Structure formats: C-alpha cells, structure tokens
C-alpha cells in the first residue's frame with residue numbers, strides 16, 4: 001500500500017485480517033478511525049486491551065469469562081447434571097437469552113471439519129468426555145448447528161460418550177435445518193431444546 005502512510009496501511013492490514021472484512025471495508029474502517037475524536041478511538045483500543053487482559057476460557061466449560069470458573073459454572077442454582085454442548089460462545093449466549101435452560105454448558109470452539117484441517121483433537125471434546133465420565137452428569141445435550149459438520153461432530157461425540165452411560169440427546173429440528181442456532185428465534189430455540197431427542 002505505497003499510497004498510504006505506514007501507520008494507516010498497518011491499521012488497514014489489521015482490519016483486513018478480521019473475519020468477513022475485505023479490503024474496501026478495512027479501508028472504510030480505517031478512515032472512520034482517522035476521522036473520529038482521539039478519545040473515541042482510544043476507547044476502542046482500550047476495549048480490545050481489556051478483553052485480552054481479562055477474558056479467559058473457563059477451565060470447566062471453556063466459555064469466555066472474566067472469572068474462572070465462569071459465572072454459569074459457579075452458579076449454585078444451576079443444574080450440574082445437564083451439560084449443553086455448543087460450537088461457539090455466541091451459541092451459548094443465544095441459549096441463555098431464551099431464559100429456559102438451567103443446566104451447564106460446554107463450548108467446543110468449532111466442529112470437526114477434515115476439509116479445513118480441524119480434527120477432534122483441535123476441539124474441547126476430550127475435556128467434555130472427562131466431565132461426562134466424572135459422574136454427576138445425567139445428560140449431555142448436543143446443540144450444534146444443523147449442518148454437515150454439526151451432524152458429524154454430534155455423531156462423533158455421541159460415540160465417544162457411549163461408554164460413560166450418560167444420556168446423549170440432540171436438540172430437535174425446531175431450529176430449522178440450515179438455520180444457525182445463534183440466528184434462531186428465542187421461541188424456536190427453547191422449543192428445540194425442550195423437544196430434544198436421544199442422539200442416534
């Protein structure tokens with residue numbers, strides 16, 4: 001980027017590394033940062049610094065949290081015999097927003113996807129199996145997205161948990177096939193949780 005000053009070029013390059021941000025959007029965001037008052041731009045920088053300093057994955061469920069264990073794992077009013085498995089923290093947030101689920105969670109950080117080079121060892125599946133095997137867990141609810149990777153990962157987990165004798169269920173098709181968990185309506189998501197079925 002020879003026509004931009006070095007500092008601007010490097011800001012554009014940082015924005016461009018973000019998911020879903022192309023070159024043109026990165027340039028627009030950089031223009032925006034250049035235009036806004038210093039204190040606004042520094043507040044953004046500070047917000048980034050704060051999350052990087054404070055937020056860590058919970059050692060139990062891997063949810064992003066400022067406390068360890070996270071506020072959900074540490075809540076004595078939640079039912080520790082239920083573990084709901086989700087792909088990403090945003091799915092956990094979507095389920096929490098339904099207000100109907102009172103168990104714990106487990107965040108995988110993705111799905112098994114051989115084409116993208118993601119194997120089971122790249123996810124938190126071993127830790128999930130260890131939690132299920134430890135006792136005190138009666139049901140693992142798989143709430144992965146209804147796509148090929150979500151289906152494959154659900155099957156893999158169900159198989160992996162077979163010998164723990166913990167009941168493994170999947171949320172039902174209240175979440176329409178192809179529509180992501182974090183984009184489902186609250187009522188559809190609560191229904192699909194309520195109408196969960198044994199994982200085949």
Ligand SMILES: [Zn+2]
Nearest residue numbers: 058061070073
């Ligand atoms: Zn936790």
